[in-house]
Amino acid sequence: MEAEIILHVDGSRRALTIDTRTTLLDALRDRLGVYSPKKGCDHGQCGACTVLLNGRRVNSCLVFAVAQDGAEVVTAAGLAEGGNLHPVQQAFLDQDAFQCGYCTPGQVCSAVGMLAEADAAQPSYVTEGFRPEDSPAAADLDDEEIRERMSGNLCRCGAYVNIVAAVRQAAAGGSGA
Structure with a gap:
């Protein structure tokens, strides 16, 4: 069975007809030619997508x-604005936070x-007390909190x-090493 859907991908409205069993990843890569999200495990275990x-x-x-009809999808390729990298993208460059680069688009979007x-104020597993009022703001994240919150994204390198x-x-909000 096929369905017609609209996705707003990286700021562009995209219409497509897809099999109702098509994942968002396959629609992006195979139908729309958006190659920033990577197919790693295809089981939700690596975060490359x-x-x-x-x-x-x-x-x-x-x-x-098909369940995302009308949704706004932003990939790592769609984060930059006006020729300027998103602060997370810039930080990944500044900190040399990639080796082969395969996981990088997923890591950037996850970050x-x-x-x-x-x-x-959404707490993580390691947030003290598990209460939103105790959850650190992004500027207050320590390394343990960052590691926990990024744990769904694997880097083989x-x-x-x-x-x-x-x-x-x-x-x-820093700008360098």
Whole structure:
């Protein structure tokens, strides 16, 4: 069975007809030619496919595209504005937070989403007391909190030290090493 849907991807309205079993990841890559989200495990375990869906980070391999009709999808490629990198993208460059780069688009989108979650006082597993009022703002995240909040994104190269440093820099609004 097929369905017609509209997705707003990186600021562009995109109409497509898809099989109702198509994942958002496959719709983006195979139907729309948006290659920033990567297909890693295809089981929601690695985070390489992470995108921002209506402002929240999701593993795009786990959601059906047909259920996202009308949704706003932002990939790592759509974060930059006016020729300027997003602060998280810049921090990843400044901190050399990648090696092969395969996981980087998912890491970047996850970092953007988790910083928004922290700013909204959403606690993580390691947040003291598990109460929103105790949850740190993005600027107050320590390394343990960053590691926990980014734990759904794996890096086969092991660039975690630099990824944490990049997220810390972006959270603090910093601009370099």
